[in-house]
Amino acid sequence: MIANYLTGLLKGDIRSLSRCISIVENESAGFEELLEKLPGANSTKIVGITGPPGAGKSTLVNELIQSLLKVGKKVAIIAVDPSSPFNMGALLGDRIRMSQHFNSPNVYIRSLASRGALGGLSPKIIEIAEVVKAAHFDYLFIETVGVGQSEVDIAGIADTSIVVLVPEAGDEIQTMKAGLMEIANIFVVNKSDRPTADTFVKNLRLLAHTKRSESWEIPVIKSIATRGVGIDAIIEAINKHQEALEQIPARKALLLTDKLYQLIQYRRMHDINKLELLNVVKEELEKGNFNLYKMVKSFVN
Amino acid sequence: MIANYLTGLLKGDIRSLSRCISIVENESAGFEELLEKLPGANSTKIVGITGPPGAGKSTLVNELIQSLLKVGKKVAIIAVDPSSPFNMGALLGDRIRMSQHFNSPNVYIRSLASRGALGGLSPKIIEIAEVVKAAHFDYLFIETVGVGQSEVDIAGIADTSIVVLVPEAGDEIQTMKAGLMEIANIFVVNKSDRPTADTFVKNLRLLAHTKRSESWEIPVIKSIATRGVGIDAIIEAINKHQEALEQIPARKALLLTDKLYQLIQYRRMHDINKLELLNVVKEELEKGNFNLYKMVKSFVN
Numbered sequence: 001m002i003a004n005y006l007t008g009l010l011k012g013d014i015r016s017l018s019r020c021i022s023i024v025e026n027e028s029a030g031f032e033e034l035l036e037k038l039p040g041a042n043s044t045k046i047v048g049i050t051g052p053p054g055a056g057k058s059t060l061v062n063e064l065i066q067s068l069l070k071v072g073k074k075v076a077i078i079a080v081d082p083s084s085p086f087n088m089g090a091l092l093g094d095r096i097r098m099s100q101h102f103n104s105p106n107v108y109i110r111s112l113a114s115r116g117a118l119g120g121l122s123p124k125i126i127e128i129a130e131v132v133k134a135a136h137f138d139y140l141f142i143e144t145v146g147v148g149q150s151e152v153d154i155a156g157i158a159d160t161s162i163v164v165l166v167p168e169a170g171d172e173i174q175t176m177k178a179g180l181m182e183i184a185n186i187f188v189v190n191k192s193d194r195p196t197a198d199t200f201v202k203n204l205r206l207l208a209h210t211k212r213s214e215s216w217e218i219p220v221i222k223s224i225a226t227r228g229v230g231i232d233a234i235i236e237a238i239n240k241h242q243e244a245l246e247q248i249p250a251r252k253a254l255l256l257t258d259k260l261y262q263l264i265q266y267r268r269m270h271d272i273n274k275l276e277l278l279n280v281v282k283e284e285l286e287k288g289n290f291n292l293y294k295m296v297k298s299f300v301n
Numbered sequence: 302m303i304a305n306y307l308t309g310l311l312k313g314d315i316r317s318l319s320r321c322i323s324i325v326e327n328e329s330a331g332f333e334e335l336l337e338k339l340p341g342a343n344s345t346k347i348v349g350i351t352g353p354p355g356a357g358k359s360t361l362v363n364e365l366i367q368s369l370l371k372v373g374k375k376v377a378i379i380a381v382d383p384s385s386p387f388n389m390g391a392l393l394g395d396r397i398r399m400s401q402h403f404n405s406p407n408v409y410i411r412s413l414a415s416r417g418a419l420g421g422l423s424p425k426i427i428e429i430a431e432v433v434k435a436a437h438f439d440y441l442f443i444e445t446v447g448v449g450q451s452e453v454d455i456a457g458i459a460d461t462s463i464v465v466l467v468p469e470a471g472d473e474i475q476t477m478k479a480g481l482m483e484i485a486n487i488f489v490v491n492k493s494d495r496p497t498a499d500t501f502v503k504n505l506r507l508l509a510h511t512k513r514s515e516s517w518e519i520p521v522i523k524s525i526a527t528r529g530v531g532i533d534a535i536i537e538a539i540n541k542h543q544e545a546l547e548q549i550p551a552r553k554a555l556l557l558t559d560k561l562y563q564l565i566q567y568r569r570m571h572d573i574n575k576l577e578l579l580n581v582v583k584e585e586l587e588k589g590n591f592n593l594y595k596m597v598k599s600f601v602n
Contacts, residue, residue: 032594032598035593035594036592036594036595036598038592038594039590040589040590040591040592126593127594130593130594252586253579253582253583253586254579256582256586256591256593257575257578257579257582259593260578260582260593260596260597260600261573261575261578263593263594263597264570264573264597264600264601265566265569265570267597267601268566268569268570268601269565269566269569272562272565274558274562277558277561277562278554278555278558281554281557281558281561282554285553285554285557288341289340289341290341290557291337291339291341292336292427292431292557292560292561292564293333293336293337293339293428293431293564294337295561296561296564296565296568297333297337299561299565300565300568300569
């Protein structure tokens with residue numbers, strides 16, 4: 001069975017891809033065999049898109065897909081919203097409509113729900129991305145909501161991380177966006193027809209300039225996703241960033257090391273279910289004289 | 302040796318406490334024995350203080366300590382700044398001066414540097430907090446910088462999490478502070494003599510009100526730390542929140558479960574050094590045909 005799915009996957013068959021992702025997502029029988037048999041090398045560009053809710057990420061991704069499809073590219077999208085099950089439904093609805101609209105073998109769209117108690121959405125996305133890569137897509141977009149407590153570490157998954165922002169008061173850039181600033185390879189200022197856009201972009205460019213490295217200066221791109229403005233510039237920036245990455249072989253090894261670490265951690269913690277752990281803690285608390293480290297030891301040795 | 306330190310620690314001897322923390326911090330010989338012999342029950346209030354850089358957290362903590370010392374309380378402070386080694390030095394300098402100023406057996410101040418490659422500052426702070434609790438402090442303040450990428454999860458360590466903000470443009474509250482909003486049990490708006498303070502506080506109160514639970518409505522407290530304004534109100538809010546926690550026994554079990562999970566993960570990943578992992582990845586990449594999952598397996602089975 002796995003062999004058949006794998007053959008289909010390597011040919012780029014969409015139904016095989018769907019099946020393979022489900023097997024990995026649910027850790028169904030054979031998922032380890034499947035993951036071990038994936039070919040190593042590939043040329044899929046993995047692009048993470050994150051930013052606060054309401055920044056227009058979905059619309060932007062839709063426009064990017066359309067532009068890439070027009071020039072004959074194969075594009076996959078994984079949409080993740082771990083923080084909001086409600087939003088998830090809405091997102092999924094959008095995607096289904098979008099999917100029908102495209103109705104093309106060159107586009108594949110998948111929504112991922114939060115894994116909750118199973119712990120760790122990032123490792124699961126890394127595994128799924130490996131599956132998508134095997135189906136020879138040119139681009140894989142991974143879209144997440146970028147808030148502080150998000151369990152998805154997009155910078156640990158994507159080759160290129162895009163942070164989408166909307167124009168707001170300039171002085172907040174200094175403080176609250178520190179987390180997003182650290183992971184951005186490309187900034188997109190969406191809804192850039194808002195009156196405060198120019199000041200915002202100017203401040204962001206100044207800040208981005210201080211973060212430049214020898215091989216990459218973070219571009220700040222203005223877009224109006226609802227009108228398709230800025231889309232080509234974003235695609236150009238993605239391609240340029242991927243070229244820049246090729247110049248730094250160490251960067252690739254670092255990213256892989258980070259992924260490997262996340263996956264090892266995920267597997268090593270796989271037998272720990274937080275709900276069961278809670279029950280053990282409650283029992284121990286009732287007994288009295290609770291010692292945290294003794295409990296740790298009972299799960300480690 | 303450990304037995305001697307432990308006896309001193311349980312008596313509240315500051316030098317024994319320092320020594321015990323160093324043993325745990327550096328995982329010196331006997332650290333496991335020490336952790337296992339800590340008494341379980343205690344009544345130390347663990348208070349996390351976080352917020353963006355420049356919000357005045359250090360000044361605020363200093364004022365809180367002074368007020369608590371005046372009423373005969375024993376107070377410990379752990380100051381953490383994993384993101385900025387430069388700031389760390391400055392912070393440490395402040396603390397040393399502060400420590401000399403107090404020169405009291407009722408206050409203990411410790412700065413923690415980032416563990417970097419050793420991975421995971423949060424589990425280390427949890428272990429150190431257990432040590433501090435054994436020395437019968439009334440309060441333990443853990444001060445961190447609250448940015449998105451911080452490796453310290455203050456809500457997973459503290460009983461009461463205080464988020465310190467400064468008045469800024471009101472509309473940003475909606476988007477960028479989502480992460481801080483989730484963890485706050487108490488909001489402090491410091492530098493509240495700024496002209497935009499009232500609007501900011503009003504908006505924050507509206508938002509906090511939507512997050513209220515049956516047992517707790519998140520208070521928004523105005524302070525001017527440099528002039529000691531609002532300090533008593535903050536202490537009162539901390540005490541009230543701790544009383545509210547006592548009413549929900551499940552909350553304690555949940556927090557302990559979260560700590561236990563973090564510590565199990567830390568111990569299980571203890572043999573993995575990211576730098577060594579990077580070298581293994583580089584070797585495998587040179588061999589060609591890199592398969593991520595095969596590598597994971599070699600570290601799991």
